[in-house]
Amino acid sequence: MAITERIFGARQAVENGLLSPVTIAGTICGKVAMAIEVFWGSGSPFAWRVLLALEHKRLPYVSHLLQFSRQEHKSPQLLALNPRGRVPVLKDGDYVCFESLAILYYLDRRYPDPPIFGSSAQEGGTIMRVICEYQAYIEPHVTTIARAVFQGKADLGGDEITGAMHAVASEARTIEGRLSKSDWIVGDAYSAVDMVIFPGIQLLKRALERPEAATLASRFMPVEVNYPALARWLKRVASLPGYENTYPPHWRTTADTIRTS
Ligand SMILES: N[C@@H](CCC(=O)N[C@@H](CS)C(=O)NCC(=O)O)C(=O)O
Secondary structure (H helix, E strand, C coil), X not given: CCCEEEEECXXXXXXXXXXXXXXXXXXXXXXXXXXXXXXXXXXXXXXXXXXXXXXXXXXXXXXEEECHHHCHHHCHHHHHXXXXXXXXXXXXXXXXXXXXXXXXXXXXXXXXXXXXXXCCHHHHHHHHHHHHXXXXXXXXXXXXXXXXXXXXXXCCCCHHHXXXXXXXXXXXXXXXXXXXXXXXXXXXXXXXXHHHHHHHHXXXXXXXXXXXXXXXXXXXCCHHHHCHHHHHHHHHHHCXXXXXXXXXXXXHCCCCCCCCC
């Protein structure tokens, strides 16, 4: 498989005593499979969540950047890890996990410091609740809008897309309310809910920045004007250590097509 492999976080891992330089060198040579491996695709909001979690936890990982255009996520090697042929997939030793939320949960159980599902049962419950609300009431609309814009097949002024935009704009008010009271969506620390929602909002913004989406975008953009607390939060996440390692590589260079399915 022609995949790009890189090790992130190796230096921090040595500094924190998680890995020895010998192990790092061995891993780079492909001889010691101790590091976490993550299989992902550029622009996938689901994969982005996992990278944010790995960076926040300062875990060293081998990054396998798959090319959707070459169907690398449908290769026998990937299908053996995830029969659905979707990314992200995480491999930690012999253990394989897919579904982004499940991966975040696994990482937090396996590497609890710093926690990403809160520091109390109540906070964890609220983090999960807001994630569930996002996945049920916002994410499908974001996907609809992003697909319509990037694939260019749907009528952006039609009822379906307009309805999706209204729903997102209204639900985003609730998140704006939360962020106007705190730096983070739940509680006073960066958590799994920030990692889940951030990539979706970035994808939405990227779609709405397209000239053909200008009319549709007016309910949401500019974010700084319509949702100032949300805009400050986007900048806050983007200034976290390791963020640059998570940013979709092809977003730096091209105007893109969506890779969600
Ligand atoms: N519910 C899954 C969604 C994963 C997903 O749909 N990933 C997309 C990329 S954004 C994918 O791999 N699509 C490839 C395909 O469906 O063929 C998760 O949270 O991990």
